[in-house]
Amino acid sequence: MDAKASPSSRRELTKTQNRETILEAARLVFIQLGFATATVRDIIRATPLASGTFYNYFKSKEEVFQAIRDETALAVRPALRAARLKAESAEAFIAATFRTFFAYVAANRGSFAAATQTDSIHVRIDTPEVLAGFAELRQDIEQAMSRGLFSTLDAEFLTAAVVGVAFEMAEAMQRRATMDAEAAAQFATALFMAGITALPGHTADAN
Amino acid sequence: MDAKASPSSRRELTKTQNRETILEAARLVFIQLGFATATVRDIIRATPLASGTFYNYFKSKEEVFQAIRDETALAVRPALRAARLKAESAEAFIAATFRTFFAYVAANRGSFAAATQTDSIHVRIDTPEVLAGFAELRQDIEQAMSRGLFSTLDAEFLTAAVVGVAFEMAEAMQRRATMDAEAAAQFATALFMAGITALPGHTADAN
Amino acid sequence: MDAKASPSSRRELTKTQNRETILEAARLVFIQLGFATATVRDIIRATPLASGTFYNYFKSKEEVFQAIRDETALAVRPALRAARLKAESAEAFIAATFRTFFAYVAANRGSFAAATQTDSIHVRIDTPEVLAGFAELRQDIEQAMSRGLFSTLDAEFLTAAVVGVAFEMAEAMQRRATMDAEAAAQFATALFMAGITALPGHTADAN
Amino acid sequence: MDAKASPSSRRELTKTQNRETILEAARLVFIQLGFATATVRDIIRATPLASGTFYNYFKSKEEVFQAIRDETALAVRPALRAARLKAESAEAFIAATFRTFFAYVAANRGSFAAATQTDSIHVRIDTPEVLAGFAELRQDIEQAMSRGLFSTLDAEFLTAAVVGVAFEMAEAMQRRATMDAEAAAQFATALFMAGITALPGHTADAN
DNA sequence: CATGAATGAGAGTTCATTCAT
């Protein structure tokens, strides 16, 4: 009846909180049980909410997973693009890509890669948002090529190589007790700039 | 119990046959549905055997998984291992790995990674064979390091990088009309040996 | 609570409108899904109203059903009743019944009986309107008997016979390319007036 | 190992018994709750069996319903055809049809027509078997016409009329405390032979 | 009164596993 900051904000607040509660619970459950093993019920149980409430927010565990991934992807991508656009050398481009990516993964442990569960079964799920991120990388690579940053090479294969190294190394990094994003970024960048002979830790070739 | 040529060998034969039948069915089912989605029932259904029979051979689908892994360890991969062991240079090691992998993918189009496209979600599930192969890769890398082929570097990260590039490039390769496994292998090998500046198609650096 | 032209009439209007909105939605839903299959949710969904609002007007879908029945009792059927009441012969009574029914079916093709074809099962669900009409038919038959129009016979059986013929013939009529309601009505009327020997198309008895 | 009447007959016996148990329970449940209201779980609960067992025999309550109806229809049809083929007059034909049908309904109370449940909602489900029975009736009518038993009339409409009267009167009959199949058959036969003026109970026409 | 999110009972169904034959 009188001055209120945001009418019906209590309801809205609860809705946002519940959504976040579910997402947070799902994150934990996916890490602990793995995406495939986890059930909607597991997620609900990790929550103070009733079972039906889940379905007011998501239709399935796949949708929750998408939401988690998209939340992350939407946050990472702008940072990645900005860093790459600013790059004035191939190394800067590559380094920016890996550094930003690994830093994000380290900061959001569990958001990426539905864990290495059940006897080393390896599952990776790419949402449209994540795929869009790949497409952006490829565009940026092609643009960098036309900027003269890279020579003319197979952009599709290079994109695949970057994506593959990024995701696979991210998983390896997550398996470690201490996640050193900077070390991972340096390793990947060195590999892409000069191959294995340039990798950190390299001393001399015995052959 | 009564007169028979070879009372126990007949039985042994059936036992071995049944075991093999189950393993073969499981292989197909895991490829088609993915390990996580597949159920013991699915495996039995892909078999002329009765459900109870399954439990005379395996306790769970995990156990079948292990068996497949153990079995294929004796078949496909020794050649790859041999090539890597014979490798007298880092390049030979890397080249052998990628060449064999991409050739395998090209020859077994679509079956090396079961892509269960559900609702525009892109799912990738590694088959037991491939996973086991990657475990071996890491061992070989470590051994190569101790042989002095590689310098002392982060074997876990390097394995991840190789795996990531192999998988992601394999998908890119499969999307193309003509799957040129050799070209893919050369691209990947060049990248790992000397970085992007050495990649095929490279002409000159404009910067 | 404060100054308003007609404080309560405004409210009354909304109340009546909402009630009518729900009833109209329910009618459609019952026709499309059948009474048994339809849920309160289905009715609400076919409405711009909120779920809770439903319960301000009705306690259950059964209560809506009753309301529809009561309402349509005031609309479609008086004409039919009037015709039967005016009937001064058994034939006029029977003819009026069938003619009106078949005309209604022809004019409302497909909506008088919701045929939910599930798995080659043929389901027939009577709408409230039609059911109420048949209840009236029985009353009218009994009244006609007391008026001396019909002799004293089993009113329940006769009602069932009329209903059965009406419904089953209606379906047969609908299966035909051209729906001739008048022909159907004549056939049914002749049958009820003098049996199969009097049916149209009858020429001579060969026996 | 030695002489046995029927090997593995114990298993087969149990299977048959379980199937019959479920059908019997379903029959009761359908009568008490009506087909639409009844759930698979209701049927299971009316049974000493486990929930999963139901699905070893039927896929849904619709399938159980079909089984019940088909069981009946398969029993009635041969009797009906035989009686009709023997008929040497139109009356014999009609009388045989109704007498056999009503007698069967009376003897198998509850097998026909999934009861008049929930506030007079009327549901009738015809299975393929039942529909086949209708088709047979029509064939028989056409044959009777060519035999000169009936004059040339609209066989489709007549079939519909017979079916409609039979089913609808069967329901009326079932609603009564004492089911007099013979009375029902006489009523229906008289109606079809000479119309309402010939119906039992008829005395004089007041008009 | 209207709203619409929360609730939790309960429906359908599948599954791994057992065990009498």
Place this chain on the structure above:
DNA sequence: TATGAATGAACTCTCATTCAT
């Protein structure tokens, strides 16, 4: 050993209904 029906726990999901706003 092979068989395959029985079991019942557990899962996904929908629904009628309530109640704070």
